[in-house]
Amino acid sequence: MRPFIYTRANSPSFAVQTFPSGSAGPDVESPGQYLAGGTNLIDLMKIDVLRPQHVIDINALASSPLGIISTNAQELRLGALVHMADAADHPEINRAVPVIAQSLRLAASQQLRNMASLGGNVLQRTRCPYYRDVSYSQCNKRRPGSGCAALDGFNRMHAVLGTSDQCIATYPGDFAQALIALDAQVELQGANGTRAISVGALHRRPGDRPDLETTLAPGEMITAFVIKPAPWMRRSLYLKIRDRGSYEFALASAAVAMDLEDGRVREARIALGGVATVPWRAQAAEALLRDQLFSEANAQAAADAAFAGARTREHNAFKVELGKRTLKRALTEVAAMEA
Ligand SMILES: Cc1cc2nc3c(=O)[nH]c(=O)nc-3n(C[C@H](O)[C@H](O)[C@H](O)COP(=O)(O)OP(=O)(O)OC[C@H]3O[C@@H](n4cnc5c(N)ncnc54)[C@H](O)[C@@H]3O)c2cc1C
Ligand code: SF4
Structure with a gap:
């Protein structure tokens, strides 16, 4: 693992202000990364796929609204630092929105779900083996312009929808699908303020820039996911x-x-x-x-x-x-x- 600066943020505004300028969101070349559960980030840093110069630990923000699940007649609000296990086991989520609880319960392992956050889950990277193995020089997502080893390699796990000639990597998560089916919004905080977008608008198809995975602005942090009640939620x-x-x-x-x-x-x-x-x-x-x-x-x-x-x-x-x-x-x- 390469050396990096570690900063523990004590407020959302401190976190976004500390994020190094010039960063391109959570993308592979970004000099900054937020640290939540670390189950994806640390993994990728250890194998030299992600090489941030500055890691901003946001776990202390779990005592703020980022760490809270709240439900009322108007909305279900899931803080970005809520652990997957806590949302999966939440009685009201299981009763009112089973697809959310099931998508989380069927993901990873109990130990990972205890550690991993909802925000980190949605932003997890592909499991394409060529992306995760730096001994392969061809990977447009990891090394823009280098080619794609999966196109003519072993591609059993790869995508059949939304692919391009530059990348066929599968989005690996489960929770984001549940959010999209329910038209959920994701709330974001950046250096210039807050905004909300549909979760369906968060991820980018690879096109000719597979390295750009999301529509997040540089340093933007996910603070919450919000689901409004709808007649199809229960079924x-x-x-x-x-x-x-x-x-x-x-x-x-x-x-x-x-x-x-x-x-x-x-x-x-x-x-x-x-x-x-x-x-x-x-x-x-x-x-x-x-x-x-x-x-x-x-x-x-x-x-x-x-x-x-x-x-x-x-x-x-x-x-x-x-x-x-x-x-x-x-x-x-x-x-x-x-x-
Ligand atoms: C063996 C194994 C099996 C797995 N199986 C599954 C599975 O079946 N289904 C599934 O869905 N997942 C699976 N996972 C992935 C796992 O769920 C993710 O690693 C985890 O959800 C990531 O959350 P985290 O909090 O640890 O994120 P981190 O590792 O801390 O962060 C991941 C990325 O998100 C960024 N980030 C984190 N929080 C924020 C935020 N609030 N705002 C902006 N950026 C942020 C980080 O900077 C980093 O780029 C598996 C993982 C492993 C290791
Ligand atoms: S499919 Fe995408 S992530 Fe996998 S090797 Fe090709 S460019 Fe890289």
Whole structure:
């Protein structure tokens, strides 16, 4: 690990003011990184993928609103420093928004969930093995302009949606899909003040700049995720398919939420994981279900629509059929739920 400056922030404003100028958000070349649980950051620093000169520890802010879950009739508010385990086990979240609790409970291991934060989870880096192994010189995400070893390498875990000729890395997390399915907002604090954006606008597709992973401004910190009540929140679930039953990233996953009345879909919300370069909202699939009687045929049509634009490589073509089956099963299960 390389030497770095360590600063412990005692307020959000101190944290954002301390962030080194010239940094490009949390991206790979950024000279600054916030430290939350450290389960992704420290890992990547140890293997020399992230090389910050300045690490700003924000854990002391857990005693501020950043560390709090609050629920009321107007909103569910999740502070960025809330531990994954605490949100996964929260009784009201399990009752009112099961997709959130399930997406967190099915992620990582209990030990990691005890340590890791919600903000860090959403900003975790890809598990592409070529990104994580600096002995490979070709990785546009880690070394812009160097090429992509995965295109013709072993790409079984890689994405089929949202890819570019520069990068096919899969977004690895689970929680962001649940947030996107619920139209959640993410609140941000930067040196110039605060703002809120949709979680769906947080991650960037790789395009020709795979190294730029988010739309965060330099030094911007996530402070909270906010979900407004909606009629589809209660009838929601997260289905995750992986190589083994626990402690594994998704091969394909679906966060689904549905407002259903007398068998007719008033609204459907779908976000896919394990198959795309970013947490993937499947709006074409949602549109096919809306205002229709729910049926197996409609669920299949929605699943087909969700993967209509898929681009496969040598080892990952199976993800198209797996992703469709995952989504169809998730929709069928959510339609059968008691609301
Ligand atoms: C073996 C293993 C298996 C895993 N399996 C899964 C899985 O199945 N599903 C899943 O979703 N995850 C999985 N993970 C990833 C794990 O959930 C993440 O490492 C964790 O959520 C990151 O949170 P953290 O608080 O530790 O973040 P950190 O490591 O502290 O930070 C990660 C990044 O986010 C930035 N950051 C953190 N907080 C903020 C903030 N508030 N504002 C701005 N930037 C911030 C940091 O600067 C850094 O760039 C796994 C991890 C491991 C090691
Ligand atoms: S898929 Fe993306 S992260 Fe993986 S080697 Fe290619 S450029 Fe790097």
